[in-house]
Amino acid sequence: MTVVSFFRELYSLDTLDTRFTNSSSTPLKLVNEDTKKPGTRDGKAQSTEGSPPRWRTPEFFVYLAVFLFCVPNMYWAVVSVSQPDSPNYSKYAHLLSPGWLFGRKVDNSDAQYAGFRNNIPYLAVLVLLHPFLRRVWERYTLPNQPVLNGSAKPTTSSQAAADTRLQNRLAFDFVSALIYVTALNGFSVLKILLILLINYKIGTALPRNAIPVTTWVFNIGVLFANELAQGYRYSVMSEALVPFFPGIGDWGKILDSYGGLQPRWEVLFNLTVLRMISFNFDYYWSPDRSRAGSPLEKKQLDVSALSERDRVTVPAPASTYTSFRTYVAYVLYPPLYLAGPILTFNDYISQSTYRSPSVSTKRxxxxxxxxxLTLFCMEFLIHTAYMVAISKASPDWSVYTPFQLSMLAYFNLHHIWLKLMIPWRFFRLWALVDGIDPPENMVRCMSDNYSALAFWRSWHRSFNRWTIRYVYVPLGGGPGGGSGRLRGIANMMAVFTFVAIWHDIQLRLLVWGWLVVLFVLPEVAATLAFPASKWKSRPNTYRVICGIGAVGNVLMMMSANLVGFAVGVDGLKSIVHGIASTWQGALFMLTACCTLFVGVQVMFEHREEEKRKGIKLKC
Structure with missing residues (x-):
């Protein structure tokens, strides 16, 4: 294997997630150990689609020249204002920490990423220790059991072995989850288990028609209560009970003093809420509740080799829904507890029963x-570019040129993309080592997006799939037709309102959620006004029109994400004012739009290249 072929395989979609190179309806037994060859999908040859390659045309040689000139200058614009002699340095110097690259300080001022970065050594030990302990557990509890996966043909003995494997994994997951969460959150584990128990009773004990509304009311209420009550401190609760139990006050303080490695358990509890909702609705939709026929019997599906779609939609065995131990094992599954990705209850049970063929040592x-490599890219970025510290220091934006302002905003978004992707990939890696394959959360680089709709399919992809299954579709989705489109827009507004509340209860995130929906509307309108079917005879003209619209999309997506996750509304106003207040700024914006147009055309061709290889992603 040459270096080029190694990196080609390393950065292939198949390595990232086999879901991108296999249809969700294809049984996973067709996923083999070897990386797919170009032009194949699901192990079958695919017809070549897409336009003829343009990479070696004069047009794209011009684009290459633009890239070679612009990309280094874009990066240097941020590096140049991150030097000790640059404007505002004294305002944010206190936010920098000692670094280990190039003798420079590191911008570790983002609290969310710093919490992960500072604990990487301990987390790395867990990635090795947790799967190792499972192997030891299995060695002594399943000494003669074969590894079951989708390639195994179901027989009576293999089904018994599968049931044994499921119970064995659930037992280990339950014990390890309690130990893990107790170590993380100390005595707050009692609060967590109480919330889990209430939700479990809602899903299993209430009349069927009361479950959906009660589940949503309770779980959204938990999001608000966790924030407002700041994690329900024992000392506060004990003080309220002192008049009735005089000696209880000290006990509250003692319990609070043992808060574990992460005393503020409520900060990262939002993902647990999603799994609680998933359990309740997967049980609500199961044939045991609806008294409908089993999908396995109707479709004559091979339970040992379900497709990715069937793993999500086919109900788990009835016994798994009525076991509180199984429910806790799923909701608190250690590799995915803190940051995800999000795995539905049905999928978790299916993979715990039969090892997914997509999980291999090579992949x-x-x-x-x-x-x-991605982690090192982040280290390189925060050692050389201090855009996060600059934005946190409330600087005098007027000292920067329009180009520097726009690059500070742009690389701020890149930092957000990396700081989310790295933990997501770390915890997914942990799950893969443990034999579970959750969905990949980041499909494309942040700079490889031109469609608002496609962007939200590829950003936090497991959450997007979760909202579609548990929110968007139950609300009615968005079918074609005038009234259907209006309903679809209303449903999108409801989805992003929930997404904003789920992230954090802040006004700026609500504004972000509503801006996302608002900025999707022009793309929907343009798609209706310029249908691809009417431009088949003029593909280049249509490509230019789409490129112009995509430039507007990119600008709107950047604005929405800056508001929601970086500088807020006031910060965005300051940046926009700094760029647009002079004729130099206006000239820069025109140049920037032309450069974005070039980037968009390369994105178009990248997707055409994927089609030629038989890969069709909706993002």
Missing amino acids: TTLYGIRFL
């Missing part, structure tokens, strides 16, 4: 190498 190793 997991390549995925781990890819994660380490």
